[in-house]
Amino acid sequence: MTTLRSSWPSRLRQLLSSDGAIGPSVKLDSEPPPKIKAFIEKVIQCPLQDIGIPLSGFRWEYNKGNFHHWRPLFLHFDTYFKVYLSCRNDLTLSDRILEDESPLPKYAIMQILRVMQIILENCPNKSSFDGLEHFKLLLASTDPEILIAALETLSALVKINPSKLHGSAKMVGCGSVNSYLLSLAQGWGSKEEGLGLYSCIIANEKTQDEALCLFPSDVENGCDQSNYRIGSTLYFELHGSSAQSKEHSGDKDSPNLRVIHMPDMHLRKEDDLFLLKQCIEQYSVPSDLRFSLLTRIRYARSFRSPRICSFYSRICLLAFIVLVQSSDAHDELVSFFANEPEYTNELIRVVRSEKTVSGSLRTLAMLALGAQLAAYTSSHERARILSGSSISFAGGNRMILLNVLQRAILSLKSSNDPSSLAFVEALLQFYLLHVVSTSTSGSNIRGSGMVPTFLPLLEDSDPAHIHLVCFAVKTLQKLMDYSSSAVSLFKELGGVLSF
Template sequence: MVKVAPPKKRVETPSSVKAVVDKIASTPSLQLSTVFPPFVWIFGKGDIQHWIVVLNHFDDFFAAHVAPRVQLELKRSPALGHPHGGPFPSDACLWILRATAVILDNCSNKQLYGSTEHLSSLLASEQIEVAVAALYVLASATRRAPGARSNRFHSDHKLRARLLALCSGLGDTARQGDGGGSSAGGGGGGDASPPTLVLGMSVGGGGAGRKGIGISASDDAGAVHFEFYSPRGADEVLGDLGPSGSRVISASNLHLDGLSDHATTEQLASEYKVPADLRFSLFARVRLAKLGATPEGASTAAQIRLLAFCILLQSEGGSGGASGGGGPNGADDTLGLVFLTEPQPEFVAELLRVLRAEGEGLPSAVVELSLRVLAALAGDRSHQSGVITVMRSGGHPAVFSALVASAVSRLTAAPSPPVGAELAAAGLPKLELDAINAEADAPVPLAEALVSLLSTLVTTHGGCQTLRDVSLLPVLLPLLRNRNARHVHIVSHAVHVLEIFMDYTSSASAAFRELGGLELVVERLKQEAEDALAEHATTHGSGGSNGGGGVGG
């Protein structure tokens, strides 16, 4: 396994970062989740070279506890009994994966990250939470800066094949959602509105302001349909595969079989003689089918599909290089490759339906990932024009405008935790401060995804026209009043979007002045200058500052 190599040229690590790096690296990896609270970022813009020691410490954990587990390669026969090494240390693994995602989200030089082979293996983890966390790390590693055409992230054949398998069903859910609503319960009163079908979920409906998600009645619960070609020969686990030819697996109600995803896959693979190189494709169908049989599971399945699609789209070469590094596994994966490389207006419309249903009880993670996928599509050459065309039609600008206004309102309404001298004077108990920080952070993921999409759109002519349709200035300007220390990065990105947008059109500059934007900027600069002077006076008078840590709230 390739670790992160130290830089040839010495890179100076800030003292506050080094203190946290040393603390994490000196802690045994199996104890990280018990010694430290969830990892949070408090360092400003970072460089992954500052965190090489930590990332290599994490890689040692993967080498010891992930690489030896052959069941993650789906090559273990049921007759072999308990997998390698006893119970998997999922708590430690989750802490490491989530900390890694935070580091990658906040650092440059992400292309140096070298543990993707282990992440690829974890996509087959028996614990769904671990598999999803691995996808989030890959999404962070592949995320491009707005306007960038490349991120120098290369995925190997194994990873691309697994991601394609996890995308399975995206095209089906888009076509299903385009067909209108379908009530899972049937009947209903005259005032009951039909639910909206998005990404395999039934959202809202039922009248009386009902919110929440269900599952589509048009789907066979827990059903798998898998077509594949089996070559003639022998398999190391199954033995003789029988005669060559096309085969079809059709099974339903898999969520009722009482077996784990691995056990169900092994059972079907043994019965239908599925070759080793197609076994993860079958496993992905089994997992997604079982998840899709419950409302909560359907939400997780939607997140898995969206994450896998976004990672593939943003890997080196984008949609244009999707066929590189080996072909897909199975007929359904071939369809997934076509879905990735060709414009998909139905899928874009499906993502916009997610935004429309945002206030109907749809999980925020699904909305956030839909925005991330829209940003990735809008930044991809083969999809860009199609995305913008759909976004400018069918009332979508109004939906997008309402979402921006809602996100700004939530950020503004969130509590502002005390910092610096205010924090010392407040003397708040840690539990109370953690609660305030958590409430302040709650609207951040959605706002970050939204600003990412805005930052991508504003770099193109068509995108700026879309933002003009959205009436961007009136809905985004109130964000300049937000002084919350935990929202500074969002405000900074929003200001950058406004700068580019006003460069695009002189009418936007005039509107900015008419709406009081100039006064807002001047007032904010004045307040920030006063804060900086006060902080300097405080630290100068006390002879220094307390460094603080990077682990914990």
């Protein structure tokens, strides 16, 4: 293998020069570099209410990061959240839920979450992160853009490094946030309840197509109407004095059962918090169930707009991505897959729907598959839980995704759409995870079609695609590390000559 690599062109050797994680090694300095220290001081010295101003221009310019260097900034963010979020009735879901006079400081919150996400994405040693209690407040927001930003930040926190698989990865837990993630990941309900992830996404995407069409059809598909009706209906069960919601209780014969049933929520003029307040007062909903109820209200009312519904499809997928990688979410995942044992196949159906599902949602579905695979490989306990989730990327599923990847790579020649680039990157990340997490034999690698699928990227000279070329090269490197027949196939197909 060493001889073959030494004969490869310099560009290929350079891309393969790091056998570990993609990127340079981390230099663990105890003192923050002057540039980082100056930025943190600039933010801290700014009046707290204006924190969004110095954060607005933040970009990552620090090579590979050390999370400890940024702790003073994160502590400052904690101070902001304590001052401006912890006292809000609309986020704590108190009995006085409608009594907040000042609007939520959205701009500052979005800037803080953006900066946190960038730092967490670039710092591998982030297990010492704290402040998760603030995310429970953020996830209670009725602004879907804040939910998405919060979940993207949590995703950066828990993301498993492909180079740290096979039990060596130090997974990060989300603590009490896990129950909130479960509620959000369950979306509009399970397939057993009549509406799964795929059918809801398809129903919403078709609605958007109708809105853009000059001559929308007068007759809608009966199945779509049914999905729309189920998705916009609020159904929530309260059991006994300690009231457990439907998603946490299987006892439907309790004499103390109370049901909140409200159809056509998308037609209601009242906002989410007003409806929650109404339910709290009418049904005496205890505080520990209010987030779950609010989540059901938010999803049911999202059908009022294709744009809002698309937001909540993203929220549903992002919540799963975080939950499946959270180290201490065992109970929540058992509960999730008890209702959705076919969730992996649901995600693959979304990924395959090239003509009916937007690129951004297909990318998130692909990232969800990658997150599931990374968690499965990183933890024996997580593998035990996921073993009943129809998680199988061998055989048919692997070929399905390879065909999707092949078409996506070919489409890069005619499109520089950011969503297309992101989708290809998500597919390549998945296959890097797949190769790292397996000890596939050489014959299976040859039969899988992975080498010929990846080779066209080696000839791609578009500067905007260099990160995709890096992923392809890394994956091919791992394939050839496992099998000499993969090396032979690579040479037979002209892979070396591509460089």
